[in-house]
Amino acid sequence: MxxxxxxxxxxxxxxxxxxxxxxxxxxxxxxxxxxxxxxxxxxxxVWRLEAFDIVQEFTLKNFQTIVFSSAYRTVIVRTIGTALGVTLIDVAIALPLGYFITRYGGRYRPLLTILVILPLWSSYLVRVFAWKIILGYNGVLNTALLSLGVLQQPSQIFLYNQFSTTLTFVHIWLPFMILPVITAFERLPKDLIEASADLNAPPWTTFRRVMLPLVTPGILAGSINVFSLTMGDFITPSLVGSPSGIMLGNVISSQFGVSYNWPLGAAFSLVVMLIVFSGLAIVVRQGALENL
Amino acid sequence: MTISPSVEKSLHPASGNALPRQQAKPWLLASWTLLVYGFLYLPIAVLVLMSFNDSTILSLPFKGITLNWYSMSLGDRAIRLALINSVKVAAMATLLATLFGLLAAFAIYRYRFFGKETFRIALNLPILLPGIVTGVAMLAYFSDLGLDLSLWTVILGHAVFGLPVALGPILTRLSQFPRSLEEAAYDLGANPGQVFTGVIFPYIRSAVIAGALLAFTLSFDEVVVTIFLTGRENTLPMEIWGRLRTNITPEIAAVATLVLLISTAIVLFSQWLTSREAT
Structure with a gap:
C-alpha cells in the first residue's frame, strides 16, 4: 500500500x-x-436604503432594526422553533422506519427506498396545496370526522395555523430525513447487533448503545437538511400557515419583492445563514462532516 | 452520505446484561412503517383523486369522475410552454452541474491540495444553506452586473445548487474505487486520460447518472431560487405558483399527476437500466 x-x-x-x-x-x-x-x-x-436608493456605506442600521423590533424577534423565534420541531418529528418518524426497512426489508428494500423518493417527483407546490384540501373546511379530514360522527360541524381549527404549517413541513421534508437514515442503517455491520444480542443485551439496549451511536451521523445529516430547508421556506407558511404566522423566508422574500428593501432583506438572509451555520457547527462537532 | 470510520472506532460494545434475550416485535415496526407510507402518500392520493373531480374548484366535495381536466391540461398552451421551459432549464442546469461536479469530485478524490476540506464544504454550501439565500444573493449579483433576468439566470441558479447534488453520489462512489485498478492501468502504459475514460469512469458511471438524475429532479421542481431569478418566461412550478394564488382548478392536479406518472416511469426505467448493468 x-x-x-x-x-x-x-x-x-x-x-x-x-x-x-x-x-x-x-x-x-x-x-x-x-x-x-x-x-x-x-x-x-451593512448598506442602507435611503429614498429607494441603496447607499453603499457601512452601517449596522439593518441589524438594529431586526434586534429592536419585537415583531421581527418573534418571527426569528417562531422560525427556529418550527425548524427544530419539524426536525425532531422527522427524526422520530424516520428512525423506526429506517430500522425496519434495513432489518426486515429483505429483497423489497430497494423498492421501499424508491417509494420514499417517489413523492419528491410530484410537484412540491401541489403537495403543499394538497394539505389545504385535506385540512380545509370542506376538506378530507373534516369530511371523514363528520361521517364518523366525531364532529357535528366541519371545523376550521385544522388549517391556517402553526399545526398545519408544522404538519406540512414534516411531510414535505420527510424523504430528506429518511434517505440518510436508511443509508446509515445500511452501513451498520450486522455482526455487531448479533454480538450485542449474544451478550444478552435486550433489543432496546442494543438499539440505544450499539445502533444509535452508529446511525447518529445519518440522523445529523438528515437533520441539517430538514432544519435548513425549513429555515428558508416561505411557500408553506404562505399557503397553509396563518397570516400572523409568517417566517423568516416570508420576510426575506417580501424585502426583496414588494417591500423593496434589499439591504434589510440581506441582513435577514445573514441571520438565516448564521442560524444554519450554528446548526452545522453542532453537526461538525459530532463528527458527521463526512455525511454532508 | 457515508459513515465516517472514526465513528466506528468510537463504538463501545454493549456490556453484558442479566436480562433474558427478548424477541424483537417487528409487527409494531411494520405497522409504523405502513403508517408512515400512508402519511407520505395521502396528499398524493388526494391529488390524483381531485384530478378526476367533476367540479370547477380544487376541493371536496367529490362530484363525480371526469377526464376533462386531463384533456384541458394537454391542450393548455401556457402549461405546455412552461413544461418545455422546465425541461430546457433542468437539462442545461444538470449538464453544467454534473460536469463541474464530476471535475470537483475527481480533484477531491485524486489530489492532495491546500484547503481541500474547506473546498469540499464550500461546494456543499448551496444545499446546506436554504435556497432563499442562493436566490437573493444571485438576484443581487445579477442586478449589480446589469444582467436581465431570463431562463438563463434560472439555469445558472439551478446549476449552482445542482453541483453539490451531483457531487455527493459521485464522490461516495469514487471513494470506493480500488486504486490498484488505476495503478494496474498505469503499469500497462495508459496515460491519465485513458485511465479516466477507460477505468475510472466506467466504475462511477451509475453514480454519475444517479447524481445527474437527482439534479434534474430538483431543478425541474425548484421554486424558491427560481422565484427570484426568473424573468418573463415561466417554468412549470412558476406557472403552477401563479395559478395557485388566483384561479385554482383541478387542472393543476391533473398536470401534477401527469408529471408524477412520467417521472416515475423515467426513474423506474433508469433503475431497471442500472440493475441490468449491475448483473
Whole structure:
C-alpha cells in the first residue's frame, strides 16, 4: 500500500496539470456564481436604503432594526422553533422506519427506498396545496370526522395555523430525513447487533448503545437538511400557515419583492445563514462532516 | 452520505446484561412503517383523486369522475410552454452541474491540495444553506452586473445548487474505487486520460447518472431560487405558483399527476437500466 501511494505521489508531481484541470473549473465557476454573490449579499446587509436608493456605506442600521423590533424577534423565534420541531418529528418518524426497512426489508428494500423518493417527483407546490384540501373546511379530514360522527360541524381549527404549517413541513421534508437514515442503517455491520444480542443485551439496549451511536451521523445529516430547508421556506407558511404566522423566508422574500428593501432583506438572509451555520457547527462537532 | 470510520472506532460494545434475550416485535415496526407510507402518500392520493373531480374548484366535495381536466391540461398552451421551459432549464442546469461536479469530485478524490476540506464544504454550501439565500444573493449579483433576468439566470441558479447534488453520489462512489485498478492501468502504459475514460469512469458511471438524475429532479421542481431569478418566461412550478394564488382548478392536479406518472416511469426505467448493468 505504501509503495502504491508513493508511486502515485511521484506520478502526481509529474502531472500537476491534472490537478489544475479538475480543480480550477469548478472553483472558478462556483466563485463567480456563488461565493461572490454571497459576499455581495453580506455587504448589502451593512448598506442602507435611503429614498429607494441603496447607499453603499457601512452601517449596522439593518441589524438594529431586526434586534429592536419585537415583531421581527418573534418571527426569528417562531422560525427556529418550527425548524427544530419539524426536525425532531422527522427524526422520530424516520428512525423506526429506517430500522425496519434495513432489518426486515429483505429483497423489497430497494423498492421501499424508491417509494420514499417517489413523492419528491410530484410537484412540491401541489403537495403543499394538497394539505389545504385535506385540512380545509370542506376538506378530507373534516369530511371523514363528520361521517364518523366525531364532529357535528366541519371545523376550521385544522388549517391556517402553526399545526398545519408544522404538519406540512414534516411531510414535505420527510424523504430528506429518511434517505440518510436508511443509508446509515445500511452501513451498520450486522455482526455487531448479533454480538450485542449474544451478550444478552435486550433489543432496546442494543438499539440505544450499539445502533444509535452508529446511525447518529445519518440522523445529523438528515437533520441539517430538514432544519435548513425549513429555515428558508416561505411557500408553506404562505399557503397553509396563518397570516400572523409568517417566517423568516416570508420576510426575506417580501424585502426583496414588494417591500423593496434589499439591504434589510440581506441582513435577514445573514441571520438565516448564521442560524444554519450554528446548526452545522453542532453537526461538525459530532463528527458527521463526512455525511454532508 | 457515508459513515465516517472514526465513528466506528468510537463504538463501545454493549456490556453484558442479566436480562433474558427478548424477541424483537417487528409487527409494531411494520405497522409504523405502513403508517408512515400512508402519511407520505395521502396528499398524493388526494391529488390524483381531485384530478378526476367533476367540479370547477380544487376541493371536496367529490362530484363525480371526469377526464376533462386531463384533456384541458394537454391542450393548455401556457402549461405546455412552461413544461418545455422546465425541461430546457433542468437539462442545461444538470449538464453544467454534473460536469463541474464530476471535475470537483475527481480533484477531491485524486489530489492532495491546500484547503481541500474547506473546498469540499464550500461546494456543499448551496444545499446546506436554504435556497432563499442562493436566490437573493444571485438576484443581487445579477442586478449589480446589469444582467436581465431570463431562463438563463434560472439555469445558472439551478446549476449552482445542482453541483453539490451531483457531487455527493459521485464522490461516495469514487471513494470506493480500488486504486490498484488505476495503478494496474498505469503499469500497462495508459496515460491519465485513458485511465479516466477507460477505468475510472466506467466504475462511477451509475453514480454519475444517479447524481445527474437527482439534479434534474430538483431543478425541474425548484421554486424558491427560481422565484427570484426568473424573468418573463415561466417554468412549470412558476406557472403552477401563479395559478395557485388566483384561479385554482383541478387542472393543476391533473398536470401534477401527469408529471408524477412520467417521472416515475423515467426513474423506474433508469433503475431497471442500472440493475441490468449491475448483473
Amino acid at each position: 505504501s509503495s502504491l501511494s508513493s508511486s502515485l505521489t511521484k506520478r502526481r508531481s509529474r502531472f500537476p496539470v491534472g490537478l489544475y484541470a479538475s480543480l480550477l473549473p469548478p472553483l472558478v465557476w462556483m466563485t463567480l456564481l456563488y461565493f461572490v454573490p454571497i459576499a455581495l449579499l453580506v455587504s448589502y446587509s
